[in-house]
Amino acid sequence: MATPMGQPMFADARAVEQNRVLETEVCIVGGGAAGITLARDLINSRFRVVVLESGGFSYDVSTQDLYRGPNTGLPYFALDGVRLRYFGGTTNHWSGDCRPFDDADFEARRGIPYTGWPIGAADVRPFYGRASVTCGLPTTNLRSVTSSALALAPIRLRKERFVNRIVRVVPPTARNFAARYKEELQRADNVTVYLHANAVEVKTNESGRKVSAIRVATLSGRRFSVRARVFVLAAGGLETPRLLLASNRQWPRGVGNHNGVVGRFFMEHPRFLAAYLASAGKQPNPRFYTEHETGRERIQGYIASAKEFQLASGLLDVQLHLEQVYHVPKDVSDYAGYIADLVDEVDSWERVTIPGLPIPIPYPDVLRDAARDPKDTYNALRGKLNSIAVTARIEQAPNPNSRVRLIRERDALGMHRIALHWQLSAIDKANVNRTLALFGVEIGRAGAGRLKVLHAQNETGWPADTGGGSHLMGTTRMSRDSRHGVVDRDGRVHGISNLYIAGSSVFATAGGATPTLTLVALTLRLAEHLKTVGLR
Numbered sequence: 001m002a003t004p005m006g007q008p009m010f011a012d013a014r015a016v017e018q019n020r021v022l023e024t025e026v027c028i029v030g031g032g033a034a035g036i037t038l039a040r041d042l043i044n045s046r047f048r049v050v051v052l053e054s055g056g057f058s059y060d061v062s063t064q065d066l067y068r069g070p071n072t073g074l075p076y077f078a079l080d081g082v083r084l085r086y087f088g089g090t091t092n093h094w095s096g097d098c099r100p101f102d103d104a105d106f107e108a109r110r111g112i113p114y115t116g117w118p119i120g121a122a123d124v125r126p127f128y129g130r131a132s133v134t135c136g137l138p139t140t141n142l143r144s145v146t147s148s149a150l151a152l153a154p155i156r157l158r159k160e161r162f163v164n165r166i167v168r169v170v171p172p173t174a175r176n177f178a179a180r181y182k183e184e185l186q187r188a189d190n191v192t193v194y195l196h197a198n199a200v201e202v203k204t205n206e207s208g209r210k211v212s213a214i215r216v217a218t219l220s221g222r223r224f225s226v227r228a229r230v231f232v233l234a235a236g237g238l239e240t241p242r243l244l245l246a247s248n249r250q251w252p253r254g255v256g257n258h259n260g261v262v263g264r265f266f267m268e269h270p271r272f273l274a275a276y277l278a279s280a281g282k283q284p285n286p287r288f289y290t291e292h293e294t295g296r297e298r299i300q301g302y303i304a305s306a307k308e309f310q311l312a313s314g315l316l317d318v319q320l321h322l323e324q325v326y327h328v329p330k331d332v333s334d335y336a337g338y339i340a341d342l343v344d345e346v347d348s349w350e351r352v353t354i355p356g357l358p359i360p361i362p363y364p365d366v367l368r369d370a371a372r373d374p375k376d377t378y379n380a381l382r383g384k385l386n387s388i389a390v391t392a393r394i395e396q397a398p399n400p401n402s403r404v405r406l407i408r409e410r411d412a413l414g415m416h417r418i419a420l421h422w423q424l425s426a427i428d429k430a431n432v433n434r435t436l437a438l439f440g441v442e443i444g445r446a447g448a449g450r451l452k453v454l455h456a457q458n459e460t461g462w463p464a465d466t467g468g469g470s471h472l473m474g475t476t477r478m479s480r481d482s483r484h485g486v487v488d489r490d491g492r493v494h495g496i497s498n499l500y501i502a503g504s505s506v507f508a509t510a511g512g513a514t515p516t517l518t519l520v521a522l523t524l525r526l527a528e529h530l531k532t533v534g535l536r
Ligand SMILES: Cc1cc2nc3c(=O)[nH]c(=O)nc-3n(C[C@H](O)[C@H](O)[C@H](O)COP(=O)(O)OP(=O)(O)OC[C@H]3O[C@@H](n4cnc5c(N)ncnc54)[C@H](O)[C@@H]3O)c2cc1C
Pocket: 029, 030, 031, 032, 033, 034, 035, 052, 053, 054, 055, 081, 082, 083, 084, 085, 086, 087, 088, 089, 090, 091, 093, 094, 095, 096, 097, 098, 197, 198, 199, 200, 234, 235, 236, 237, 239, 243, 469, 470, 471, 472, 502, 503, 504, 514, 515, 516, 517, 519
């Protein structure tokens, strides 16, 4: 079947005639979660759609290398490891954790600069149901899943202070956007996906108020451009700002960057091992806090401070994930054998890892100093070795100095690479410290044990195991005013009539939740905007 442009639905950009100009109505850069969602939603619309996707249908070393770049701030994932550059994008290996933003996540926080979105929860909420199914969740019904799952939460908390919450987890077989939606796009009459097509420059008219074309390059040396009425950049949280910054032949600071905001405000959900919860008797059953099946859903529970409490106290979201470190069985028949095996196991703990972190030894002294009698040792351990590790995952505060910049080095297409300077601030530190202190009090009150916080409250710097969640947010943030952001409430670049951005780079704040469900909901909202407002 041929498109109105006479191309098959998936086309190879390397076969496009040199210097050709393709014409369409909507041009989308990037075929990952955001790009695929937008293209699907425009199937059967009155617009012809071209998707420019850098990769093919599988991983390719040379294409992936276009993502390489240094980290100059806090230690972070390699920039060519934290995202994937082929059709389906990073959904080719994401973990599928989904949770919508809470209403309060869109609001300004007292005492925390740059918080608050130009849109509210009511603008996004209508799109979460469809976004859930798009992401691969089995149902749209968030409310019923949440309330039945929460009924099983073992730690009873004062809901005005701390609450049990859940994330829904997309089954592994349903996670990959490429596998789920390739055929649908293949069949669409009005969509053509160009593979191996790298957008290398956004060109504007003379006034800079309208994009005229996107320049495309392939690794095989082919060059062509796409003219459209509307352009949507959906190349991911690091590559979309890179493309704007690198489009600097007409505009030395880059396109959409008259106020120098493009690439700033990079946010993650930093995480580290924050505390141990030692049970004071009856161990809270950790199953709720471990990924598990309930009914038709996979879920995982965690604890966080209540949103109203966050708003009243000027706190941001901190997720507290609980994981059983070691469980001493109720009965053993051979005490001496059990203790000997345990000593062997504890000796090897330092070599074992939980997602990238060395498992610490919570009570080595108990084992070393325990009474010689194996039964006494066993009894001593039963009370002490049942221990739960608490990992904090933090909503990072918006910070203009946490940023992506162009560097001198160029990639194989001649485009400047980027460096990521990830930075956390004193606000982040105070937020997590205060939340942990309050959580310790709450755990004691609930009779769920004692919390041993691992890092001193006055400690400067961040724990050595601090890392991110591969969530790339904020670098083209949404704002009412062009001085504080890059896109407006519709996702349109301030001051440019036909350039939009889809993806978590438009997040004004990070919220506590994983980003993909919300970026997909925002993309569906953008599709509706384009269909309603039309193409001007
Ligand atoms: C290991 C891992 C686990 C994750 N787990 C979760 C999770 O549990 N929950 C969650 O919410 N999120 C998770 N994420 C993040 C999630 O994958 C991203 O939020 C999501 O994929 C972003 O979608 P996107 O479309 O904006 O970007 P991507 O999916 O990265 O897609 C961008 C697309 O643009 C293409 N592209 C890039 N540059 C160009 C260019 N110049 N020209 C043309 N095409 C280009 C790329 O090839 C790619 O296909 C995880 C990420 C990783 C790495």
